Amino acid sequence: MTADRSRQSERTRLIHLGRSAPIEGVRPVNPPVVRTSTVLAPDIATMRANKARRDDGSRVFSYGARGTPTAHALEDAWAALEGGERALLFPTGLAAIAHVMITCLAPGDHVLIQNTVYPQVHNIRSAYLERRGIATSYFDGTVQDAAAKITPATRMIYGENPGSWVYDLIDVAALATLAHDHGALLVVDNTWASGLLHKPLAHGADISVIAGTKYVVGHSDVMIGAVVANGDLGRDLWRMQVVMGQTVSPDDAYLTLRGLRTIAARLPMHAAGALRIARHLEGHPLIAAVLHPALESHPRHELWRRDFTGANGLLTLAMRADLDMATVDRFVDTLGLFGIGSSWGGFESLALPQAPDTVRGWTHPGIAVRLHIGLEDPADLEADLSRGLAAIG
Numbered sequence: 551m552t553a554d555r556s557r558q559s560e561r562t563r564l565i566h567l568g569r570s571a572p573i574e575g576v577r578p579v580n581p582p583v584v585r586t587s588t589v590l591a592p593d594i595a596t597m598r599a600n601k602a603r604r605d606d607g608s609r610v611f612s613y614g615a616r617g618t619p620t621a622h623a624l625e626d627a628w629a630a631l632e633g634g635e636r637a638l639l640f641p642t643g644l645a646a647i648a649h650v651m652i653t654c655l656a657p658g659d660h661v662l663i664q665n666t667v668y669p670q671v672h673n674i675r676s677a678y679l680e681r682r683g684i685a686t687s688y689f690d691g692t693v694q695d696a697a698a699k700i701t702p703a704t705r706m707i708y709g710e711n712p713g714s715w716v717y718d719l720i721d722v723a724a725l726a727t728l729a730h731d732h733g734a735l736l737v738v739d740n741t742w743a744s745g746l747l748h749k750p751l752a753h754g755a756d757i758s759v760i761a762g763t764k765y766v767v768g769h770s771d772v773m774i775g776a777v778v779a780n781g782d783l784g785r786d787l788w789r790m791q792v793v794m795g796q797t798v799s800p801d802d803a804y805l806t807l808r809g810l811r812t813i814a815a816r817l818p819m820h821a822a823g824a825l826r827i828a829r830h831l832e833g834h835p836l837i838a839a840v841l842h843p844a845l846e847s848h849p850r851h852e853l854w855r856r857d858f859t860g861a862n863g864l865l866t867l868a869m870r871a872d873l874d875m876a877t878v879d880r881f882v883d884t885l886g887l888f889g890i891g892s893s894w895g896g897f898e899s900l901a902l903p904q905a906p907d908t909v910r911g912w913t914h915p916g917i918a919v920r921l922h923i924g925l926e927d928p929a930d931l932e933a934d935l936s937r938g939l940a941a942i943g
């Protein structure tokens with residue numbers, strides 16, 4: 551029980567992080583779901599003392615919206631996974647991103663956004679930031695482009711590692727240096743790696759944001775987001791979370807913590823399936839290119855090797871340029887093992903076609919099809935994909 555956690559491998563730590571406190575001298579395996587709004591104190595003095603500690607910036611179980619022991623256990627586990635001091639929970643990944651922008655940006659500021667970030671971030675930009683007098687511009691993910699576009703008003707560089715659909719990796723350490731030289735923050739969406747395969751804070755990022763909805767939950771049945779940061783920044787983000795009344799349900803926190811226990815077992819299985827299928831489809835006559843960072847052909851493969859300890863189950867197909875949308879739709883509709891729907895990170899494989907002009911950073915003339923490789927046997931998935939391609943070939 552007194553093993554030195556810092557010397558253990560992450561896989562081992564994931565089993566022991568955020569476990570239950572004793573109840574009647576013994577412990578349930580997982581922290582129980584604590585449902586409450588009111589938290590009862592034994593007397594007024596205790597209530598006041600708790601409030602004073604809370605106002606000082608301490609996390610205190612004092613009101614449902616301030617987090618229950620279930621959520622606190624998840625926060626502790628998530629902070630440890632990301633290597634940060636404080637993790638905050640949000641009802642969705644998108645809410646976590648919005649919270650970071652609302653807290654850290656003010657009218658007159660400028661934010662530099664990686665071109666290929668999660669598409670809904672562009673809505674935050676157009677529907678909120680621009681209307682609040684916060685200027686934005688895009689960069690292509692490279693440090694050179696960011697350096698060319700950074701201005702004295704830039705307060706934040708916002709990236710995603712790797713960016714959605716095309717998996718353009720960013721050099722977090724170099725972008726952090728650039729941001730800090732200009733008095734700006736570097737924020738990294740770490741959903742792809744889900745805290746396990748990449749550690750933005752260790753590379754110099756100020757804030758890591760994760761949509762737990764994807765691989766952390768792992769079962770496509772919970773929406774949740776997290777923000778991880780250190781020091782004063784973490785405290786400021788936490789204070790604004792209280793101001794805004796942002797909180798998560800204890801049931802969702804419970805399920806997310808349960809998902810976290812098995813992520814080190816699931817991710818390598820997704821990744822092995824994805825790499826095998828990526829290699830299988832690379833060179834298929836109907837497919838112009840396969841995008842996946844673990845493929846040697848990926849333009850930023852070396853950066854992935856340098857900064858990541860593994861991959862996940864996502865890959866994107868660039869279909870041959872002469873295949874129109876109706877044909878590509880027929881390919882996806884023919885698949886029997888791939889669900890048709892948004893999101894990813896669950897146990898089931900998914901397929902989603904997208905017109906080339908609607909995918910940011912897309913350099914191919916053909917239609918994009920994003921595959922999420924689930925936990926099925928890759929041999930069965932390969933057979934299914936071959937059947938779907940044969941149907942349109």
Ligand SMILES: *Cc1c(COP(=O)(O)O)cnc(C)c1O
Nearest residue numbers: 642643644668739741761763774
């Ligand atoms: C899905 C996703 C989000 C948003 O998460 P939700 O929980 O669906 O709001 C943010 N960033 C990335 C990279 C995502 O894939």
